[in-house]
Amino acid sequence: MADGGTVAGGGGYSRYNWHAFVNVWITGNYDLYCTLHAEVGYWTQYAIQSNANASMWGAASGAWSGQMYATSQSGTSTVVISRDFTIYKGQYAQDVGIGGAVQVTGGFGNGSSSAEAHVTVPAISYRQPHPPSSPAVTRVSDARADLTWQANYTGVNDLYPWTGVYVDRLTDEGQWVSVATLNWDALNYTDNGISPNHRYRYGLRSYGPGGTSERVECSGSPVYTTPAAPAAVTLSKVTDTTVAVSIEGAAPYAESYDVEYSLNSGGWQGAGSTSAFPYEVDPGGGTVRFRVRAVLGDLASAWTESGEIATITPPLAPSVTVAGGASVVPTGDAITVSWTPNHPDGSAQAQAQVEVTIGDGSPQTRNVAGDSTSYTVPAQDSATTVRVRVRTKGLDPDWGAWSAPRAVSVAVPPTVSISSPSIDGGTVELLPYGLEWAATAPDGIASQTMTLSTGGRTVLSLNLPGDADGYSLSPDTYMPENGTSYTLTVTVRAGSSLSAQAVRTFRVDYAGPDEASATVSYGAAADASLLVTAGTDPDHEQTETIDVLRVLPDGSQWTVATGLAGGQTAYDPLPPLNTDYSYLLIARSSTGTVSQATVPARVDAMMTALNFGPAAGTFEALRLDPSRSKSIAIATELYDFADGGEGDGLPVAYSTTAVSATGEEAATTLDVGQYRRLDAIARAHPTCWVRDVHGGRSYCACSWRFSAGVPYRSVSCSVSLTETRWREAW
Numbered sequence: 001m002a003d004g005g006t007v008a009g010g011g012g013y014s015r016y017n018w019h020a021f022v023n024v025w026i027t028g029n030y031d032l033y034c035t036l037h038a039e040v041g042y043w044t045q046y047a048i049q050s051n052a053n054a055s056m057w058g059a060a061s062g063a064w065s066g067q068m069y070a071t072s073q074s075g076t077s078t079v080v081i082s083r084d085f086t087i088y089k090g091q092y093a094q095d096v097g098i099g100g101a102v103q104v105t106g107g108f109g110n111g112s113s114s115a116e117a118h119v120t121v122p123a124i125s126y127r128q129p130h131p132p133s134s135p136a137v138t139r140v141s142d143a144r145a146d147l148t149w150q151a152n153y154t155g156v157n158d159l160y161p162w163t164g165v166y167v168d169r170l171t172d173e174g175q176w177v178s179v180a181t182l183n184w185d186a187l188n189y190t191d192n193g194i195s196p197n198h199r200y201r202y203g204l205r206s207y208g209p210g211g212t213s214e215r216v217e218c219s220g221s222p223v224y225t226t227p228a229a230p231a232a233v234t235l236s237k238v239t240d241t242t243v244a245v246s247i248e249g250a251a252p253y254a255e256s257y258d259v260e261y262s263l264n265s266g267g268w269q270g271a272g273s274t275s276a277f278p279y280e281v282d283p284g285g286g287t288v289r290f291r292v293r294a295v296l297g298d299l300a301s302a303w304t305e306s307g308e309i310a311t312i313t314p315p316l317a318p319s320v321t322v323a324g325g326a327s328v329v330p331t332g333d334a335i336t337v338s339w340t341p342n343h344p345d346g347s348a349q350a351q352a353q354v355e356v357t358i359g360d361g362s363p364q365t366r367n368v369a370g371d372s373t374s375y376t377v378p379a380q381d382s383a384t385t386v387r388v389r390v391r392t393k394g395l396d397p398d399w400g401a402w403s404a405p406r407a408v409s410v411a412v413p414p415t416v417s418i419s420s421p422s423i424d425g426g427t428v429e430l431l432p433y434g435l436e437w438a439a440t441a442p443d444g445i446a447s448q449t450m451t452l453s454t455g456g457r458t459v460l461s462l463n464l465p466g467d468a469d470g471y472s473l474s475p476d477t478y479m480p481e482n483g484t485s486y487t488l489t490v491t492v493r494a495g496s497s498l499s500a501q502a503v504r505t506f507r508v509d510y511a512g513p514d515e516a517s518a519t520v521s522y523g524a525a526a527d528a529s530l531l532v533t534a535g536t537d538p539d540h541e542q543t544e545t546i547d548v549l550r551v552l553p554d555g556s557q558w559t560v561a562t563g564l565a566g567g568q569t570a571y572d573p574l575p576p577l578n579t580d581y582s583y584l585l586i587a588r589s590s591t592g593t594v595s596q597a598t599v600p601a602r603v604d605a606m607m608t609a610l611n612f613g614p615a616a617g618t619f620e621a622l623r624l625d626p627s628r629s630k631s632i633a634i635a636t637e638l639y640d641f642a643d644g645g646e647g648d649g650l651p652v653a654y655s656t657t658a659v660s661a662t663g664e665e666a667a668t669t670l671d672v673g674q675y676r677r678l679d680a681i682a683r684a685h686p687t688c689w690v691r692d693v694h695g696g697r698s699y700c701a702c703s704w705r706f707s708a709g710v711p712y713r714s715v716s717c718s719v720s721l722t723e724t725r726w727r728e729a730w
Contacts, residue, residue, distance in 0.1 A: 002118075003043070007104065007111035018044035020102040020113035024059075026121070031159060033088045034121045036060075040081040040100030042113065051106045054080040058098040058116070059087065089124040090157065091209070096121055126210030127159045135204045137218040142196040142225045147189045147218060149204055163208040167191070168215060170201040172252070176215070184208075197228035199253050226301055227251030227294035233306035235290060236278075241311040244278040245271075245290050251301065254294035260303075261290045264346050285313020285396075287346030315349075315392045315400025316342040322408055328497050330413035335377040337406065339390045347395035349373065355402070357387040380410045383442075411496035414441035418490060418504040420470070426506045431591045432474035437502060439469070441494035449491040454484055475592025480508040482593065512593035514540040516566075516585040518548070520601050525619035526609045526691065528575045528601060530583060534566030541589035549584040551598075552576065557584065558728050573616040573729050577605050579695035610719075611689040612681055616729035620678060622717075631662050662722050675706060675715035682719075689729070690721060698723045 006019040020042050028035035040056045053065040060083035080102065087096055101114035132149035139145050153162035167180040167189050180189055184206075194200055200223045203215040231249025238244050245259055259271040259279055264286040271281045271290070281290070289308045294301040318339040329335055341349045352368040354375045368375055377386055389405045420436035421428070439445055445466035452460040460478050462471070473480055480486060485507045493499040514535020521529050534543035548560040548570040560583070561570035575581065585597045605621075612618040682704035690698050700721040708715045 002115040005113050007109050007113050018042050018104070018109050018113070020054075020100060020115055022056075022098055022100040022115040022117040024096070024098040024117045024119045026119060027084070029122070031089075032124060032157075033086050035084065035086050036096065036119065036121075038083045038085070038098040038100075038117075040098075040102070042080070042102045044109065050104050050109065052080070053103045054100065056081045056083060056098065056100045059096045060085045060098055087121045088157075089121060091123060093123045094121040095119075124157070124159065126161065126208065128211045129153060129160045129162050129206045129208040129213050131206055131213040131216040132165060132204045133216075135202075135216055135218040137202045137220045137223055139220075139223045139225070143192060143194060145191045145194055145200065145202070145223050147191065147202055147204075149187060149218075151185070151187065153184065153206065153208070160210065161208045162206045164206070166205040166207060166212070168203040168205065170203070172199055176203065194223070194225060196226045197251060197253075198225050199223070200225075224253055224296055224299065226299045227254045227296045229294060229301040230257075230292050230304040233290055233292050233304050235288075235306050235309040237309060237311065238280055239282075241285050241313060242280055242282045243288060243290070243309055243311070244280050245292065245306070246278045247292055247304070251294040251296075254296055254301075256295045258293050258295055258300070259290060260292075261288050263288050264344065283311070285311045285345035286343070310345060310347075312345045312347070312396050314396045314398040315394050316344060317401040317403045318342050318352075318390050318392055320388065320390050320403045320406050322406060326408065328409045328411055330498055331381055331383065331410055332379050334379045335386055335388075335408050335410075336374060337377070337388050337390070338374040339392075339403065341373065341392045341394070342400070343392070343394040345395060349392045349394060351393045353391050353399070355389050357405075359384045382410075383412055384410045386410060409496065411494070411498055412442045413496075413498040414439060414445060414492045414494040414500045416440075416490055416492040416500045416502045418488065418502045421488075421504055421506040424505045428473070428480070428506055428508045429510050431479075431510060431593060432472050432477075434470055434472050435488060436470040437490050439490075439492040439500070441492065441496075443495040445492055446495050446497075447493045449489075449493075451489045452478070452480075453487045453489070454481075459486075479592055482508055482510055482512060484508055510591075510593055511540050512595045513543040513587040513589045515595045515597040516543065516546045516587040517597060518570075518583060518585055518599045520583070520599060522603050525573070525611075526575070526577060526603050526605045526607070526621070527619075528572040528603060530560070530570040530572070530599070532564050532566060532568060532570065532585065535587065535595075540595075541591060541593055543587045544590045545588050547586040547588070549586070550575065551582045551584050553579065553581060573611060574689055574691065574697065575601065575603050576695040576697055577603050577607075577609060577691050578693055579603075606693055608693070609689075609691040611691075611729070612685040612687075614730040616689055618681065618685070620674070620681065662720070664718055664720050672715060675708070675717065678704065678717055679706065687724070688719075697726070699726050700724060 003019050003021045006017050022040050024036055024038040026034050027037045038056065038060045040054055055063045062081050062083055081100065087094065095118055097116055097118045099114065099116040101112060103112040104110050130152040133152040135149040137145055137147045147167065154160045162184040164184050165182045165186055166178050167182065168176045169179045170176045179191060179193065182189060201221045202218040204218065205215050206213045228251045230247035232247065234246045236244045256273050256275045258273050259281065260268045261271050261281060261283045262268050263283050287308050287310050289306050291303040291305040293303045318341050320337055320339045323336040349371045354366045354368060355363050356366065356377055357363045366375060377388065386408045387405045389403050391402045392400050416437055416439040418437045420434055439448065447466060448464040448468050450462045450464055450471055451458050485505065488504045489501060491499055491501045514537040516532055516534055518530040518532045523529065530548055532546045532548065534546060543566065546564045547562045548564065549557045550560050550572055551557050560572050564570060580600065580602050583599045583601055585599060587595045607621040607623045610620045686701060688700060688702050690700055700723050703720045704717060706715055706717050
């Protein structure tokens with residue numbers, strides 16, 4: 001309690017002195033708050049009767065007015081204000097102050113007296129915090145584990161606040177160690193401090209003003225990392241072919257071990273899974289090695305390999321081959337057989353036996369010493385059958401199994417000889433020319449093949465019947481190129497499958513027809529006519545026919561006429577305009593020999609030439625003030641995509657090979673007569689050939705438009721053109 005200043009009584013009587021007082025105290029102390037009671041009053045020694053006012057301020061407040069009166073001559077205290085109130089606790093203790101004052105008027109002790117009292121409200125008594133909830137851990141790799149949890153705390157103005165979280169780890173059979181101290185709001189942690197071949201347990205604790213919670217272990221714990229591979233794998237023989245496998249340095253947490261073996265340096269084969277050693281395996285005979293790895297769930301260590309150990313067993317049957325893979329050999333040729341030993345125990349061949357049976361005779365056995373793997377059966381003079389089989393011996397004292405017999409037929413080979421050309425390097429000067437040969441075979445000729453080659457390439461290859469004995473070179477079969485050397489090869493295959501071959505070289509050198517010539521003339525329709533003349537040189541063959549081909553600058557050719565005789569004319573209705581091109585004249589003799597000559601040509605014409613009809617026989621020229629336009633486009637589809645065209649907003653184009661070429665030719669005709677002709681043509685012909693002054697040629701679908709001015713002295717025309725696939729006139 002606190003007292004205020006003393007106020008003197010009226011008339012100088014000290015017995016009427018008085019003073020105010022303030023008192024405050026805790027009435028209830030709880031977890032989160034305290035209840036308090038406060039009083040403001042006065043004290044006097046003798047009675048006073050007067051008017052009084054009282055007030056209270058601070059943590060509690062209030063006011064009162066009335067009469068102050070005391071009836072006793074002894075001291076009397078009257079409480080004029082009292083209040084009950086609540087103060088909530090905080091993280092720290094609080095000082096609570098209450099002030100009060102009393103004022104007296106109209107009596108013997110007029111004046112004021114005030115006082116202030118204090119009480120301490122203690123801080124919250126924090127409890128041990130709750131541990132994190134739903135803690136879990138997941139193995140990510142042999143170097144990382146991820147932890148997660150949920151919050152389970154209150155604020156600092158409640159009983160269970162967190163200051164932070166401890167992450168604890170227990171490795172193998174050791175002690176709990178704190179590996180991280182995190183803030184109160186952390187909900188996950190990545191542990192990058194783990195390594196293979198261990199077991200880890202994880203726990204979480206929260207700490208705060210009330211202490212540290214108990215440890216809660218994470219679900220998913222313990223976490224295992226990949227077990228270590230065995231330090232060593234050792235082998236020991238149990239029987240001739242059974243091996244006991246043992247390991248050193250077992251992984252502490254391995255559930256089982258995978259065991260594989262390799263026999264005679266072959267691929268790895270599974271031998272099983274075991275959790276205990278020694279582990280016995282029968283891989284069969286041979287040189288064998290093993291490998292073992294530790295397994296824990298879906299985790300597996302690296303493999304650890306053993307050294308090699310040998311088991312002993314008799315050889316298996318060897319594989320036998322005949323030199324060249326032959327199933328038939330000619331008489332007079334020896335037969336060499338080879339074999340590949342098959343020793344499962346890996347031992348080398350110490351000896352071999354070869355059994356040979358010729359025809360219906362008795363089998364004869366030949367011993368082959370050491371590691372030799374071939375034997376040659378002597379040549380046979382007559383047709384027969386030779387059968388061979390082989391067996392081997394290795395480290396095991398017993399012989400291995402016999403191989404399957406290999407049968408080889410011995411047959412008399414066929415023969416073939418070329419009689420025409422009679423010698424190598426001979427010359428063929430006249431066509432047709434007969435190639436001739438003779439072939440024989442005791443068991444009949446099954447097939448024949450004839451090839452002609454020159455310069456390392458085959459130009460003619462024919463399969464002929466078994467009785468064929470020649471072939472004629474002529475224009476109707478094969479026309480050899482003049483001045484060229486050829487190689488003739490004839491291959492004969494007999495019924496026994498044996499074959500024989502004959503080769504002959506020769507050169508073709510004949511005098512073909514003399515070169516033809518031609519006189520070119522050009523018509524008003526921008527066409528060309530060629531009057532052809534045959535050559536007359538008596539040292540050459542006589543010309544029988546002449547062919548005429550137009551050759552454009554790009555090398556393309558079109559046959560203008562064939563089979564012409566000297567003095568006849570070839571007609572070309574569609575040569576290019578204002579372009580150098582040529583005609584190729586091919587002269588042919590009755591024997592099929594040819595000669596070639598080139599005639600240059602050029603049609604000069606300042607016009608647009610239009611031809612109509614199947615043979616391009618109708619012609620019109622657009623001459624006066626011609627104008628032309630042309631548009632070419634490749635068919636393209638444009639697409640707008642949601643990604644905005646990869647950032648630039650433009651559409652994406654997808655093109656095909658379809659080409660669109662359109663244009664227009666326009667001119668002013670000089671007379672009504674041409675207009676009428678063109679009008680009739682427009683009604684009769686939907687297509688036309690167009691040749692422009694630049695040498696261009698196109699075949700187009702066409703549509704016409706005509707206009708005439710008064711008094712119809714001239715007519716304007718234009719033709720819209722859509723280019724189509726080119727074709728020559730019929």
